[in-house]
Amino acid sequence: MDKQSLNYSITPEQAASKPYLKAFSEEIMLGSLLNLKELEKSRINHPDILTYKSKMIGGGEKAYTHYADWIDFLITDYSPRTRGLSLGSGIGRVEKYLIEQGFSEKIETIELCANVNKKIRINDAMINVQQGDLNFIQLSPNTYDFILCHGVLHHLINLEHVLTQINNALTEDGLLLIYEYVGETRWQFSKDRMDILDKHFPEVSFNIPPRWKVGGFESVRSGDLLNLINTCFSENCERSVSYGGIYFPFVTCAKASDDIHMKRVVEIDEAFSKSGEISPCYHMGLYRKGSFSPPLAKPWSDDKVKSELEPAKPFSAKLSQRVKTSYLGDVLRKIKNLS
Numbered sequence: 228m229d230k231q232s233l234n235y236s237i238t239p240e241q242a243a244s245k246p247y248l249k250a251f252s253e254e255i256m257l258g259s260l261l262n263l264k265e266l267e268k269s270r271i272n273h274p275d276i277l278t279y280k281s282k283m284i285g286g287g288e289k290a291y292t293h294y295a296d297w298i299d300f301l302i303t304d305y306s307p308r309t310r311g312l313s314l315g316s317g318i319g320r321v322e323k324y325l326i327e328q329g330f331s332e333k334i335e336t337i338e339l340c341a342n343v344n345k346k347i348r349i350n351d352a353m354i355n356v357q358q359g360d361l362n363f364i365q366l367s368p369n370t371y372d373f374i375l376c377h378g379v380l381h382h383l384i385n386l387e388h389v390l391t392q393i394n395n396a397l398t399e400d401g402l403l404l405i406y407e408y409v410g411e412t413r414w415q416f417s418k419d420r421m422d423i424l425d426k427h428f429p430e431v432s433f434n435i436p437p438r439w440k441v442g443g444f445e446s447v448r449s450g451d452l453l454n455l456i457n458t459c460f461s462e463n464c465e466r467s468v469s470y471g472g473i474y475f476p477f478v479t480c481a482k483a484s485d486d487i488h489m490k491r492v493v494e495i496d497e498a499f500s501k502s503g504e505i506s507p508c509y510h511m512g513l514y515r516k517g518s519f520s521p522p523l524a525k526p527w528s529d530d531k532v533k534s535e536l537e538p539a540k541p542f543s544a545k546l547s548q549r550v551k552t553s554y555l556g557d558v559l560r561k562i563k564n565l566s
């Protein structure tokens with residue numbers, strides 16, 4: 228097959244280049260550190276955010292844990308499913324919950340870190356985990372009556388290819404659940420968004436993380452995602468909610484101690500999400516198989532591969548990393564631990 232017919236932004240040849248392999252190994256390193264405790268501690272799982280999400284997605288006032296905000300309606304209205312596929316399943320926490328709730332007897336998954344996260348992964352005979360890079364995935368057509376993308380599409384580059392593969396792989400009555408970060412690529416929030424935060428929280432100082440600090444494939448094309456999802460699936464949408472345009476940049480750019488403002492943060496988020504005045508950072512959508520012509524991918528040049536995946540670091544950051552990994556770094560750490 229030629230390059231164009233595969234509809235890739237990044238080709239398999241470019242995926243063998245140093246910048247891709249570096250981002251790939253960072254992604255695997257980050258994946259191997261994820262466990263349930265760490266996930267619970269994450270600031271996007273602040274209790275006020277969980278309560279707010281439950282209200283936005285599930286319509287309830289109770290703060291759900293275990294993704295029940297969207298799993299509840301799936302179970303009530305759409306179960307059981309016979310053959311499920313989850314893309315980028317991480318440690319398998321969502322898949323385990325879906326099986327426990329009787330939504331699907333078995334779930335197959337494809338995960339980049341499958342071989343390195345064995346120790347932290349949730350073991351379940353009903354979850355079949357396969358290692359693979361989704362950017363180049365080839366799925367069997369008309370095979371799955373449920374496909375789940377829970378926090379994975381925003382880590383992918385070949386989005387046009389992957390969304391088309393997903394659609395082809397759905398059975399005629401198949402369902403696709405998408406739950407994703409859809410805000411600015413690499414968390415480089417727009418001025419409009421930051422102006423709103425500054426206006427509502429003058430007491431807080433916001434710092435957008437520098438581009439080079441957002442590593443691996445984190446949010447590598449997230450800014451393109453919502454448009455692509457809509458192009459492919461909006462005609463066959465069963466349910467859709469978008470939110471998070473305020474709370475996500477807040478937890479990303481303000482200090483953890485500023486989370487004392489979280490109740491107000493989510494109130495403002497709700498107002499902006501409902502008015503549509505700013506674009507959302509999160510989207511949850513339940514879709515059916517569509518009949519769209521695949522959106523055409525814009526091929527990345529080799530220079531773009533490098534600048535997107537290996538952005539330039541300032542000299543001070545390079546120096547501090549050198550010191551951290553050197554003998555001097557060891558000495559400094561020991562002195563700090565003694566004091």
Ligand SMILES: C[S@@+](CC[C@H](N)C(=O)[O-])C[C@H]1O[C@@H](n2cnc3c(N)ncnc32)[C@H](O)[C@@H]1O
Nearest residue numbers: 258315316317338339340360361377378379382
């Ligand atoms: C934010 S985590 C979400 C994990 C899981 N879905 C959850 O909700 O707990 C993103 C996952 O996507 C996986 N991933 C990232 N890029 C991938 C790729 N190119 N192919 C396959 N998996 C990938 C990562 O290893 C990680 O497990």
